[in-house]
Amino acid sequence: MASWEFWLGIPARILLILLIAGVASAAIRLIIHRIVRGIERGTRSRVIRKLDSGAARWVEDAGLARQRQAQRAKTVGSVLASVATLAVWAIALLMIVSELGFNIAPVIASAGIAGVALSFGAQSLVKDYLSGIFMVAEDQLGIGDVVDLGEATGTVEDVGLRVTQVRDVQGTLWHVRNGEILRVGNSSQGWARAVLDVPLPYDADLDSMTTLLRQTLAGIKHDPDVGEYVLDDPEVWGVESLTGESVTVRVVVKTAPAQQWAVSRVLRVKVKKMLDQHGLSVPLLNQTMVRGGTAKDLYGGGGAGTSAGAASEDG
Known part of the structure; x- marks a missing residue:
C-alpha cells in the first residue's frame, strides 16, 4: 500500500496542475464572455427602414445592428475561447508528462523550432486574423x-x-x-448627407437665388421616388466658391445611409428645371467675361468686341 508521502508527491502535483488548468480555462472563458458582452453593448445604431401605417420611414434602431453584432461577436468569442482552452490544457499535459518522469525537453525544443518557422511563414495570416477580430470587435x-x-x-x-x-x-x-x-x-x-454644389450665373441676385433654391428643394421629402430616404429639410449652406463666371452655392440634405446618391440625382433634376423656368443656365467654364469695355480695348484691337456684360467664348 502506497504511503502518504507518495500521494503527497507526484499525484498531488498532477492534481494541482489539473486544478490550476481548470481554473485558468474557466477564467479565460469568463473574460472572453465579458469582452463579447461589451462588444454587444458598444454596437452603434444604424438607420433602418420601417413601415408606419403603410408608409415607409427611416429611424435609428440599434436592435438589428446589435443582434447582428452579437452573433458575430459570439462566433469570434467561441473561436478565441476554444484556442485559449486548447493552449491551457496542452501546457498542463506537458507539465503532467514531465511530472511522470518523461524528458519533454526535445518536444519543447522541436515545438520552439516549429513555432519560429511558422511565425516567419504565417505572419501575414496571423495579421489577417488579428485584423479581422478587431474589425468585428469595433463594428x-x-x-x-x-x-x-x-x-x-x-x-x-x-x-x-x-x-x-x-x-x-x-x-x-x-x-x-x-x-x-x-x-x-x-x-x-x-446617416448620410447628399451634397450638391450648384453653379449660378455671376450676375444673378444671390439672395433671390438662395430663396428660390430653398423653395424648390423644400418638397424633396414628398418626392415619390426618394422622399422616404430624406431625414431632414434641405439646407443652403451658402457660397462655396466664387469665380469670374459663376457663384457656386452648396446645398445639403440629410438622408438615410447609402441613399445620398439617389437623393442627389433627384436634386440635380429639380435644380435643372428651376433654372429652365427662370431662363437661367449654368455658366460655361471656358469663357472670357468682358466688363466695362470692349474686347478691342482689352486685347489691343483686332477681333470682334462685345458690349459690357457680354461674353465671348475662347474655344
Missing part, C-alpha cells in the same frame, strides 16, 4: 454596409476573420484580406 463594417476600403468600394457581402468580400457598383466581387485594410469608410452607419 467597423458589417454585411450589407456600403464601404470604401481604398482599392475596393461597394457593398459588403461577407465578413470573415481572414477575408472580407465587397461587391462594387459594376458587379465585381472583391476579396480583400483583412490585414491589408488600412482604413474603412462606412456609409451605412447612422
